[in-house]
Amino acid sequence: MYHKKSSSENDQPHPNCGNKIIKKRLEGGIEFHKQLNGKARKYGIKKPFKEFRIGYDFFKKIKKWIYKERYIDRKNNDYEESVIDTDTGKVIHKCKEPLSEHTYHGSAKKIKNKGSHK
Numbered sequence: 001m002y003h004k005k006s007s008s009e010n011d012q013p014h015p016n017c018g019n020k021i022i023k024k025r026l027e028g029g030i031e032f033h034k035q036l037n038g039k040a041r042k043y044g045i046k047k048p049f050k051e052f053r054i055g056y057d058f059f060k061k062i063k064k065w066i067y068k069e070r071y072i073d074r075k076n077n078d079y080e081e082s083v084i085d086t087d088t089g090k091v092i093h094k095c096k097e098p099l100s101e102h103t104y105h106g107s108a109k110k111i112k113n114k115g116s117h118k
Contacts, residue, residue: 079102080096
């Protein structure tokens with residue numbers, strides 16, 4: 001996004017009040033990406049027994065939009081995730097494992113000791 005003055009005539013003071021008139025033109029763009037999320041819960045239980053996320057997500061590591069599918073099934077102890085580069089169609093990451101073995105990722109990362117000063 002950038003801006004530029006329309007013309008040098010804007011540098012002239014306004015004839016009535018003496019203030020300068022400044023006009024700027026802004027240009028840019030916006031993109032929309034679809035994503036569908038879902039959770040299944042039993043009544044009265046906070047944690048969902050099934051979750052899914054399907055769609056586009058911004059991958060900070062490579063600074064681009066990717067397509068991601070993630071399925072979590074706590075009842076059957078399943079975790080499945082695939083990440084695909086939308087430009088090339090190349091699989092960046094694919095994981096299918098028991099949920100109990102899917103540790104040290106995202107919110108499951110190891111928490112440092114509160115007393116640690118590192």
